[in-house]
Amino acid sequence: MAVKDRLTGNEAVAYAVKQVNPDVFAAFPITPSTDVPMIFSSYLANGEVTSEFVLAESEHSAMSACIGAACSGARTLTATSACGLALMWELLYVASGMRLPIMMPVINRAFSAPLNINCDHSDSMGARDTGWIQLYAENNQEAYDNYFIGMRIGEHKDVLLPVMSCQDGFITSHGLENIDLIEDDKVKKFIGNYSNEVSLINPKHPVSMGPYDIPFYYMEHKYQQVQAVKNAKKVIPGIFKEFGELTGRKYSWFEEYKMEDAERAIIILNSSAGTAKAVVDQLRAKGEKVGLIKIRVYRPFPMEEIAAALSKVKAVAVMDKADSFSNCGGPVYTDVRHACYDLGENRPKIINFIYGLGGRDVQMDNIAHVYEELKKTMAGSGGELYRYLGLRE
Amino acid sequence: MLTINASGELAKNTWRELDPAGAICEGGTAAQVNTGDWRINIPAWIADKCTHCMLCVPTCPDSSIPVKGGKRQDFDFMHCKGCGVCIKVCPLKAMTIAKEDK
């Protein structure tokens, strides 16, 4: 039986980390992710975990420490937000390029300037091309579950990539909600033991890691990294299946909510997906054919699956809680629109809303407005492809 | 896996064959690479003048002065790059250097 509890999103992640009892946790705490190392340090002080906790002097150092630890074959994590993630940037590529399955809860927060500490996805969306696996969570339960699932993906021998496990800063990280916790023994069984064949501290098999790579080999090594992402695509469904059998919670690349006969749909990530589901329920009660897709795995991007899910939809709004300042829409929009290109005749009309930047509250009315706008899109009455939701004009 | 063979050629391994992330999964692989081939000048050891004081051994940046039973040996020419640092530190002028005739 699952253990019924109520935890904030951060508490849920810290609890997951406790259950894992990792070898090394290196961190430089930053709002709104601070709770994760803070709560973990109490577990450590109480003797509930046996990890090595490294309090670094910056996020750059924290990620460097993680890389060093992971090179020695240690189960390693850090947690961060916003500018903390930005300061790690150089090392994000090192971690993925060196194929180190480091776990990193990212508690999504906006970037400055203007100075803002509230939620949006600018941080992790900016890091979408750093070679990390990225998982997104609607609530505390999913943030908790994604931590274990993420570990299994990252540590899979055919993958060996670092994983960002994202949830919305404050909205879910500091919101208290019910949660079903998994028993310790089941967690241990699910995550298993981790041993990387390549380890810096194995005297029987000396190894040099991270050497200079000349142009003659660099592309081959980068292609190996691509292959690791392709392998992730192959192994993720099996990991979801196993997790479903363990907990009864069935996950996939994305959640399809009332999509069976939907003509209008929105694509959304993290906490606002829950708000949007309530809107779908209201509109469905009025007989409107609306649905929702909530992306869980954003890297690797489930391109074919998204295209298939949208092949019968007439109009789609992709919701981005981060702009890319490319003047052609947010990051999720670009990916989704790209995924649908080969649908040809069946291709839906796809528009983009940038929403909820810097913690702007996303209300049911806002989402209802999006479905209303999609009626016009479906009718072909134009409108900008790339818009801001709830902006004061 | 070593990607530069003993004759200095780059092995044309495919991405499938290379160790992940360029890791070198064995120790002491520098010994297998013929960097002596990069030499322009070549040193010579005059054994008669040498007192085996060992000043030259640690100054060699390429560890190319082998020591056996407390005595220095002739150069390891597979790795000596002919930099001449050893000659500068020798108090007895027990080494010379000249352009290598290849």
Added chain:
Amino acid sequence: MSKMVEIRWHGRGGQGAKTASLLLADAAFNTGKYVQGFPEYGPERMGAPISAYNRISDERCSVHSNIYDPDYVVVVDETLLSSLDVTNGLKESGGIIINSNKDPAQLRDKLKGYKGKVCTIDAGKISEEELGKNFPNIPMLGAVVKVSGVIPEADFISKMEASFKTQFASKASVIDGNMKALKRSMQEVKGC
């Protein structure tokens, strides 16, 4: 869908409105409810007005926005009445609970014509008398449960007692003080 109760808390940074909302969520969870308890975050400053929220229901609530049309509003600091529109969006079928030593009738004219239930509770006094300190959280919590009926009273009292017993296992006086404050507030809240 079963009825969901939405509550909005108004307080000042440092007074514990956020903690109170989390305590309410905790208490409701302990009686088998689905809960949300969350603050509205910003640059936290001592004394600045802050809001916190609760959703309490028999089913999981997926909505993750703030609450604009609450069933109940709780005002932890009476002085906020003159600077904030505390009844904004508040349902007439619900009510407002204010930490004050005044009678509800004396405060109604500060509430911009709000026609619903107005309740007051002298949480500061109860706290001073039972706990020896001005910690209005526990009395406010008791008053909210009494007025809103969101949790069955007997169930609430027994679950809170159990919770205090685990929290303050070695301090019997703290458990007693908190329980007295809780029960008194449920009796002394005016206007319900």
